[in-house]
Amino acid sequence: MPYNVGLIETLSMLMIITSVAAVESYNLKRAAAAYALQALLICGLILAFAAGNPALYIWALVALVTKAILTPWFILRYIARTGEREVPAIVGFGPSVAIASVLLISFYKFTHTYVHVLAPTPEAAAGVFRTNLAVALTVFVLGLYAILSRRDAIKTVIGLCLLENAVHLSLVSLAPDMRETALIGIATEVVVTVYLLLYVIAGIREKVGTTDTYELAELHW
Amino acid sequence: MDISVPSNLTQLVFFIPAAAGLLAWLLGRVRRAFAEALALIGVAGAFACAAAMTPRVLRGQVLTGWGLELRVDSLSVLLVLLISGIGLPATLFAIRYMRHRRLLDGDSADVTDRRLPGFYGLYSLFLATMLWGCVTNNIIMLYVAVEATTIASGLLVAFYWDRRALEAGYKYLMLLTVGITFALFASVLLYASAAAYLPGVNAMLISELQAVAELIPRSVAIFVVAFFIVGFGTKAGIAPFHPWLPDAHAEAPSPVSALLSGVMIKMAAYALARTLTIFYPSYAPLTVFVVALGGFTMLLGGVMALAQDDLKRLLAYSSVSQMGYVIMGIGFGTYLGVYGGLFHLLHHAAAKALLFLSVGAVIYATSLRSMSQLGGLGRRMPVTAVCFFIGAFAISGLPPFSGFMSKITIFMAGAQEGMWAAVGIGIFTSLLTLIVVIRAGQAIFWGNPKSADISLDAIHEAPTSLWVAMAGLAAICLLLGIYPQAAYPILNEATLSIAGVLGP
Numbered sequence: 001m002p003y004n005v006g007l008i009e010t011l012s013m014l015m016i017i018t019s020v021a022a023v024e025s026y027n028l029k030r031a032a033a034a035y036a037l038q039a040l041l042i043c044g045l046i047l048a049f050a051a052g053n054p055a056l057y058i059w060a061l062v063a064l065v066t067k068a069i070l071t072p073w074f075i076l077r078y079i080a081r082t083g084e085r086e087v088p089a090i091v092g093f094g095p096s097v098a099i100a101s102v103l104l105i106s107f108y109k110f111t112h113t114y115v116h117v118l119a120p121t122p123e124a125a126a127g128v129f130r131t132n133l134a135v136a137l138t139v140f141v142l143g144l145y146a147i148l149s150r151r152d153a154i155k156t157v158i159g160l161c162l163l164e165n166a167v168h169l170s171l172v173s174l175a176p177d178m179r180e181t182a183l184i185g186i187a188t189e190v191v192v193t194v195y196l197l198l199y200v201i202a203g204i205r206e207k208v209g210t211t212d213t214y215e216l217a218e219l220h221w
Numbered sequence: 222m223d224i225s226v227p228s229n230l231t232q233l234v235f236f237i238p239a240a241a242g243l244l245a246w247l248l249g250r251v252r253r254a255f256a257e258a259l260a261l262i263g264v265a266g267a268f269a270c271a272a273a274m275t276p277r278v279l280r281g282q283v284l285t286g287w288g289l290e291l292r293v294d295s296l297s298v299l300l301v302l303l304i305s306g307i308g309l310p311a312t313l314f315a316i317r318y319m320r321h322r323r324l325l326d327g328d329s330a331d332v333t334d335r336r337l338p339g340f341y342g343l344y345s346l347f348l349a350t351m352l353w354g355c356v357t358n359n360i361i362m363l364y365v366a367v368e369a370t371t372i373a374s375g376l377l378v379a380f381y382w383d384r385r386a387l388e389a390g391y392k393y394l395m396l397l398t399v400g401i402t403f404a405l406f407a408s409v410l411l412y413a414s415a416a417a418y419l420p421g422v423n424a425m426l427i428s429e430l431q432a433v434a435e436l437i438p439r440s441v442a443i444f445v446v447a448f449f450i451v452g453f454g455t456k457a458g459i460a461p462f463h464p465w466l467p468d469a470h471a472e473a474p475s476p477v478s479a480l481l482s483g484v485m486i487k488m489a490a491y492a493l494a495r496t497l498t499i500f501y502p503s504y505a506p507l508t509v510f511v512v513a514l515g516g517f518t519m520l521l522g523g524v525m526a527l528a529q530d531d532l533k534r535l536l537a538y539s540s541v542s543q544m545g546y547v548i549m550g551i552g553f554g555t556y557l558g559v560y561g562g563l564f565h566l567l568h569h570a571a572a573k574a575l576l577f578l579s580v581g582a583v584i585y586a587t588s589l590r591s592m593s594q595l596g597g598l599g600r601r602m603p604v605t606a607v608c609f610f611i612g613a614f615a616i617s618g619l620p621p622f623s624g625f626m627s628k629i630t631i632f633m634a635g636a637q638e639g640m641w642a643a644v645g646i647g648i649f650t651s652l653l654t655l656i657v658v659i660r661a662g663q664a665i666f667w668g669n670p671k672s673a674d675i676s677l678d679a680i681h682e683a684p685t686s687l688w689v690a691m692a693g694l695a696a697i698c699l700l701l702g703i704y705p706q707a708a709y710p711i712l713n714e715a716t717l718s719i720a721g722v723l724g725p
């Protein structure tokens with residue numbers, strides 16, 4: 001096997017840690033930095049997998065441009081105008097870290113054990129690909145948790161980015177021979193969506209004076 | 222069997238509106254009329270392409286482009302006709318409607334004026350992305366196209382840039398993107414699992430996936446189906462993934478609402494039908510589940526519509542409800558069921574676009590949209606009133622309007638399958654819909670204005686271009702009701718082309 005298993009596992013664990021940091025950090029700038037770091041880790045992971053599949057080098061490049069450079073740049077540019085402090089979440093810091101940890105550990109164990117249920121091919125359920133899929137699904141769930149539990153609109157955008165990172169990472173196991181055009185299509189759309197969301201959130205801040213999604217209660221039923 | 226014929230029409234149909242959108246955005250800064258004309262030309266061009274493709278497809282040809290990346294069969298052509306056919310009157314309506322400054326207060330009105338070139342640019346792009354989604358044959362690009370429609374329409378929803386519009390825009394972009402990510406997961410899983418059985422073939426092509434659906438491991442197939450339902454179901458407004466819909470459809474400018482409710486959710490239903498029916502032959506219980514989902518959606522939407530005072534929110538909830546019928550029909554999986562579902566899709570596109578435009582005309586004349594403020598407009602706006610009631614009768618399924626024909630087909634399909642509970646829910650929801658729309662029509666057009674802000678003397682019938690657009694859609698509702706055979710050739714072929722149709 002051409003893969004450096006130790007490297008892949010280390011990077012995977014670091015990915016999960018950066019996800020937690022991006023979700024839990026009260027300082028939005030630090031959260032964005034954690035997110036950027038995670039994007040770099042994804043590039044590293046894809047490069048590590050590229051040892052077995054040279055087509056993945058271009059994937060790493062796409063991830064670098066869209067996830068590690070453009071997306072954090074948009075978020076930081078926005079934060080520079082609005083301030084770094086997050087609107088407090090529904091759950092406090094302590095309980096949230098506890099919930100996230102339990103979620104992470106149990107979900108990771110679960111997916112790692114039962115990954116064959118979801119794996120489309122036997123290869124995807126073995127060795128490093130198994131780790132990759134389990135990490136991706138765990139980050140996905142953490143992203144959903146962030147979107148559901150955070151009140152700050154920027155934090156929900158970061159949650160969305162985590163979600164998309166997870167999907168991107170899972171492609172290494174699920175569809176390593178996918179064409180670049182499709183991949184570029186997927187990655188570009190995420191960046192554009194994030195840009196538009198931040199643009200609309202900036203409008204909300206201007207008109208409503210806050211980025212607290214709980215204040216957005218004008219429309220219901 | 223079907224003959225594949227390469228054709229440039231498959232590309233032109235979405236290139237024309239996309240190019241028109243780009244030009245509208247650039248040239249519209251020079252002169253607003255350029256943007257308006259280009260938007261109209263773009264959608265008319267798409268409609269011309271659709272009209273040119275139709276007879277060829279009905280002769281049994283399958284048009285392809287870029288190898289097999291683009292593929293237009295009878296189901297695609299139905300959707301392409303529908304998108305451009307509803308897009309045309311909606312665009313005509315938009316031109317006069319968006320010029321009307323009284324809809325907004327001073328500040329916003331100036332800003333809105335300046336942003337009109339951008340509006341027409343995104344509007345045409347929105348149409349182009351929907352058309353692209355209906356002609357692509359690539360499962361990943363189908364996801365990309367569906368997400369592209371969200372991106373193109375996000376700023377259209379938030380166009381008025383006031384508090385409510387921004388809130389709706391945020392919810393729209395966020396919820397739809399999260400939802401559609403599930404569809405991406407499903408697409409990738411489907412592609413990856415099918416690729417193992419399709420050596421030497423591009424397994425991203427939807428037309429190839431059908432053959433290997435039964436070979437995909439059962440557990441993976443269940444995830445794929447569930448994720449597709451969450452993903453495309455969110456976009457199609459299926460309960461319980463619908464909360465974005467009433468906000469977005471109500472806060473967007475009326476012509477955009479007509480597109481969102483009339484066409485966009487239909488395109489998502491198309492994506493759902495394309496992908497789910499791949500699994501029908503090997504997973505029979507799936508059909509019952511889809512029927513149940515349809516029943517739940519129609520009932521919930523109907524009940525929620527009953528509780529609305531805001532006319533556009535009422536229509537939006539009614540769209541949720543009507544999508545339930547489409548999903549139920551497709552869920553039956555039989556020829557009659559799928560035929561009914563597609564017929565309802567066609568009928569609802571015309572009827573709901575008509576209703577949104579009629580309410581748009583009311584807003585144009587009064588700047589109001591609450592039932593508790595309006596009243597007595599029938600005397601001053603007879604054409605709008607007649608158009609509204611044609612749309613209202615059509616969606617509540619009264620003969621001789623289009624909704625009667627499509628609903629009775631769905632009910633007959635349900636009866637044939639012995640699913641009487643589904644038929645019962647359908648009939649009950651029809652009654653609910655009738656109550657909802659008649660009550661709304663009565664509140665707007667009968668009696669006297671309930672708000673002191675409007676005086677009937679100052680209200681005039683909508684301008685010609687507005688009611689011409691409405692009258693065109695009203696004519697479709699009547700035609701499909703009186704002479705439903707008109708749609709038979711294309712609906713028949715489209716029904717046959719949906720995979721997994723079990724029998725006559």
